[in-house]
Amino acid sequence: MEPSTYTQGIVQEACRRFGNDAHRMMDILWEVQDRLGCIDGQAMECIAAETGSYRVEVEGVVTFYAFFATTPQGQFIIRICEDIIDRHAGVEEIRAAFEKTLGIAVGQTTNDGLFSLHLTPCIGMCDQAPAVLINDLVVTGLTPGKVSKIVSTLKKSRNLNDIKPQSKGGLFKPGEGNNQHPLIRSMVKNNIRLAGEILLNTYSPEAGLAGALQQTPAEVVEMILASGLRGRGGAGFSTGRKWQMAAATEAEERYVICNADEGEPGTFKDRVLLTEKADLLFEGMTIAAYAVGARHGILYLRGEYRYLRPYLEHCLEERRKKGLLGANIGKTVGGQYDGEFDIRIQIGAGAYICGEESSLISSCEGRRGEPKNRPPYPVQSGYLGYPTVVNNVETLCNVPRILEKGISWFRSIGTSESAGTKLHSVSGDCSRPGIYELPMGCTVQELLDLAGAKDSACVQVGGASGDMIGRTEFGRRLCFEDLPTAGAFMSFTQTRNILEIVDYYMHFFIEESCGYCTPCRVGNVFMKKGLEKIIQGQGEPSDLEYLKDLGKTIIETSRCGLGHTSPKPILTSMKHFPLVYAALLKERPDGLQAGFNIQHALDESRIIAKRRSLIYDPDYSKSEKAD
Amino acid sequence: MKKKRIATASLAGCFGCHMSLLDIDERIIDLMKVAEFDRSPLNDFKKFTRRCDIGLIEGGCCNEDNVHVLREFRKNCDVLVAVGQCAIMGGLPVMRNAIMHSDDPLRECLDEAYRASPKVMNPDNQIPNDPALPLLLDKVYTVVDVVKVDYQIPGCPPSGDVLWTALTALIKGEPPELDWALIKYD
Ligand SMILES: Cc1cc2nc3c(=O)[nH]c(=O)nc-3n(C[C@H](O)[C@H](O)[C@H](O)COP(=O)(O)O)c2cc1C
Numbered sequence: 096m097e098p099s100t101y102t103q104g105i106v107q108e109a110c111r112r113f114g115n116d117a118h119r120m121m122d123i124l125w126e127v128q129d130r131l132g133c134i135d136g137q138a139m140e141c142i143a144a145e146t147g148s149y150r151v152e153v154e155g156v157v158t159f160y161a162f163f164a165t166t167p168q169g170q171f172i173i174r175i176c177e178d179i180i181d182r183h184a185g186v187e188e189i190r191a192a193f194e195k196t197l198g199i200a201v202g203q204t205t206n207d208g209l210f211s212l213h214l215t216p217c218i219g220m221c222d223q224a225p226a227v228l229i230n231d232l233v234v235t236g237l238t239p240g241k242v243s244k245i246v247s248t249l250k251k252s253r254n255l256n257d258i259k260p261q262s263k264g265g266l267f268k269p270g271e272g273n274n275q276h277p278l279i280r281s282m283v284k285n286n287i288r289l290a291g292e293i294l295l296n297t298y299s300p301e302a303g304l305a306g307a308l309q310q311t312p313a314e315v316v317e318m319i320l321a322s323g324l325r326g327r328g329g330a331g332f333s334t335g336r337k338w339q340m341a342a343a344t345e346a347e348e349r350y351v352i353c354n355a356d357e358g359e360p361g362t363f364k365d366r367v368l369l370t371e372k373a374d375l376l377f378e379g380m381t382i383a384a385y386a387v388g389a390r391h392g393i394l395y396l397r398g399e400y401r402y403l404r405p406y407l408e409h410c411l412e413e414r415r416k417k418g419l420l421g422a423n424i425g426k427t428v429g430g431q432y433d434g435e436f437d438i439r440i441q442i443g444a445g446a447y448i449c450g451e452e453s454s455l456i457s458s459c460e461g462r463r464g465e466p467k468n469r470p471p472y473p474v475q476s477g478y479l480g481y482p483t484v485v486n487n488v489e490t491l492c493n494v495p496r497i498l499e500k501g502i503s504w505f506r507s508i509g510t511s512e513s514a515g516t517k518l519h520s521v522s523g524d525c526s527r528p529g530i531y532e533l534p535m536g537c538t539v540q541e542l543l544d545l546a547g548a549k550d551s552a553c554v555q556v557g558g559a560s561g562d563m564i565g566r567t568e569f570g571r572r573l574c575f576e577d578l579p580t581a582g583a584f585m586s587f588t589q590t591r592n593i594l595e596i597v598d599y600y601m602h603f604f605i606e607e608s609c610g611y612c613t614p615c616r617v618g619n620v621f622m623k624k625g626l627e628k629i630i631q632g633q634g635e636p637s638d639l640e641y642l643k644d645l646g647k648t649i650i651e652t653s654r655c656g657l658g659h660t661s662p663k664p665i666l667t668s669m670k671h672f673p674l675v676y677a678a679l680l681k682e683r684p685d686g687l688q689a690g691f692n693i694q695h696a697l698d699e700s701r702i703i704a705k706r707r708s709l710i711y712d713p714d715y716s717k718s719e720k721a722d
Numbered sequence: 723m724k725k726k727r728i729a730t731a732s733l734a735g736c737f738g739c740h741m742s743l744l745d746i747d748e749r750i751i752d753l754m755k756v757a758e759f760d761r762s763p764l765n766d767f768k769k770f771t772r773r774c775d776i777g778l779i780e781g782g783c784c785n786e787d788n789v790h791v792l793r794e795f796r797k798n799c800d801v802l803v804a805v806g807q808c809a810i811m812g813g814l815p816v817m818r819n820a821i822m823h824s825d826d827p828l829r830e831c832l833d834e835a836y837r838a839s840p841k842v843m844n845p846d847n848q849i850p851n852d853p854a855l856p857l858l859l860d861k862v863y864t865v866v867d868v869v870k871v872d873y874q875i876p877g878c879p880p881s882g883d884v885l886w887t888a889l890t891a892l893i894k895g896e897p898p899e900l901d902w903a904l905i906k907y908d
Pocket residue numbers: 325326327328329330331332334354355356357358359447448449450451452453485486487488490491655656657
């Protein structure tokens with residue numbers, strides 16, 4: 096078949112499936128890539144023609160996302176998680192093993208078109224590192240030995256199913272709980288170490304929804320407001336307040352979006368909720384929809400968690416069958432409400448910034464995942480311009496429980512400003528990594544003790560965008576009043592190099608910046624350079640001032656939360672580990688910049704000119720004679 | 723009061739900043755009452771005769787000689803001032819740093835300048851390489867990349883008034899305060 100007609104056929108089919116709607120660009124691109132192996136120029140032209148957009152727009156979207164490729168990829172795309180926890184767990188050896196057995200370097204594809212190898216930031220498996228993605232399949236707890244087994248199996252059978260976990264025999268064992276569900280069948284472990292009262296406990300399914308439908312929407316909003324529930328996705332904004340504002344905006348449609356992008360390095364609690372409490376989440380979304388008057392919901396699932404999609408679609412289908420989604424929801428749970436609500440799943444494609452709510456909305460709209468200017472806020476003008484509530488998975492899972500058990504029950508857990516529990520994703524140096532559900536306000540030390548992190552010297556609270564703290568701060572409480580966290584909790588012992596950790600996070604932010612604001616796009620590179628100078632022993636005390644100043648500028652002048660937090664790894668480590676920095680700094684009385692190396696700067700020139708330097712090569716005359 | 727000694731140099735610049743210094747016009751007479759020049763192209767002194775109070779640097783570093791001169795200035799001047807866009811940010815010469823996605827950016831730069839560019843007339847196809855020519859650096863460095871400086875005076879070039887204001891302050895031992903209107907160039 097002539098390739099262009101072949102491409103055209105597939106693209107047309109994909110576009111037709113999504114109503115030739117440019118707003119469904121993400122879905123179209125995923126489908127085209129799944130079938131063609133990449134989205135090349137031809138495919139982009141066809142997509143543009145089919146959706147009534149321009150090629151440059153399509154290309155803009157394709158090239159924004161790390162998981163979309165414009166050049167042919169192997170049948171098996173291996174993405175090695177390079178997060179700091181994975182590095183500490185030996186990911187370098189895993190990478191070396193892949194490179195050796197495949198005979199290619201990272202970024203390349205094997206000649207037989209079977210394998211491509213890439214690096215990717217945190218894939219949400221820090222408690223079972225080192226981990227890789229092979230297409231949608233997650234492989235955890237890797238060793239170099241297992242790498243060669245995977246590669247030889249795939250080379251032989253060319254079938255990903257052959258490395259899927261099996262209860263008997265097989266290369267890998269399935270994880271616990273729903274990871275064994277036939278639609279998931281994954282080796283991923285939940286590692287639930289401590290189930291608290293609210294989220295990971297048993298509950299009465301749909302009791303919350305039934306309770307909500309017996310009240311007016313305004314009463315439900317009032318109840319969530321009075322419960323003191325605050326967003327678990329990072330910013331801690333009052334959920335009731337957010338709903339109230341969305342409900343108050345006049346509009347024909349409203350949207351409820353669940354943020355399951357979970358891109359913050361070291362966070363994996365949403366993955367566990369999606370695996371074990373999907374119905375609780377969908378119940379929460381339905382209640383939110385009822386409260387604000389939304390008919391449509393979107394679950395934005397990060398591309399890394401695509402392996403959960405068949406199962407989540409199945410849960411949605413079951414709910415539709417039971418009448419818990421679709422038309423006349425109220426009848427099913429015995430109420431009067433005859434409204435409708437349905438949820439679609441939007442798959443992301445490897446972009447941390449898409450966790451930021453306005454980027455997430457851009458991405459759902461089929462655009463580059465770039466943040467929008469605010470105001471207007473999403474509750475005023477969000478998805479396609481309609482009022483939109485964006486809430487984190489964990490936030491929404493709290494909602495049915497509040498309606499089921501009441502406000503005072505919820506407020507009795509946690510602290511006055513931070514009601515309820517918090518899920519912590521614990522990883523790094525500790526003997527029991529995994530998920531801990533604790534009342535808000537527990538101390539860092541308590542969590543460290545529970546997780547068996549005996550010699551922890553440093554904890555990264557809240558992920559890369561959070562705070563790096565040392566022993567003197569371990570008495571602080573994990574709640575909005577003291578040390579807020581989106582759920583990541585990474586413990587490091589004395590043996591870990593703090594500056595290496597900080598350096599990696601800066602690398603992460605540089606890679607993940609959308610590039611819109613100069614302070615974020617360029618400033619973070621300068622921050623990293625400044626740090627590298629210190630790491631290389633060329634720093635001076637004045638460099639700390641420079642970093643503080645630059646960090647402040649980036650925070651003050653960036654457009655979105657990424658730039659508002661990206662200098663934090665450097666700034667918080669400088670604050671809490673001043674001696675680590677001080678030990679590397681030296682005053683230079685000669686007034687020269689230590690970072691400038693004249694010999695290095697002349698190397699290339701010496702080769703091109705085929706002579707040595709009159710000024711900087713003391714043996715210049717000798718070399719002249721020798722020539 | 724003892725006269726202040728001033729040294730100046732133009733590195734990878736166009737001498738525009740030096741020309742601009744002459745735009746202080748007859749105020750140079752007042753200047754000479756309180757200051758005198760040491761090493762400078764204005765008087766053609768090639769070497770420092772003694773330690774100086776103030777050093778003015780125009781241009782960044784594109785070759786080894788620039789680095790050498792700049793380090794001499796840092797060693798011999800109490801206060802070192804980067805004057806003009808090239809000194810501070812690299813200016814026009816720094817455009818060659820934009821050749822980044824090349825295995826051999828310097829060679830590519832020389833080829834473009836002396837051979838490949840459509841307007842080049844170079845029948846021998848030679849790239850200048852006289853032993854007396856200083857070696858080029860791998861890329862253009864700003865003054866601040868190579869040594870620490872005490873003040874930066876912006877402008878391309880800074881006007882005669884800017885330089886006058888800055889110099890009179892520095893001679894008094896004060897930090898130069900430049901009005902917004904003085905350094906607003908567009
Ligand atoms: C760079 C960046 C990444 C973010 N990533 C996530 C994420 O992965 N998951 C999430 O729920 N919120 C994330 N947020 C916060 C969201 O913007 C938003 O505040 C949150 O989804 C609101 O839900 P909540 O009120 O329930 O917390 C991120 C914010 C920024 C600035």
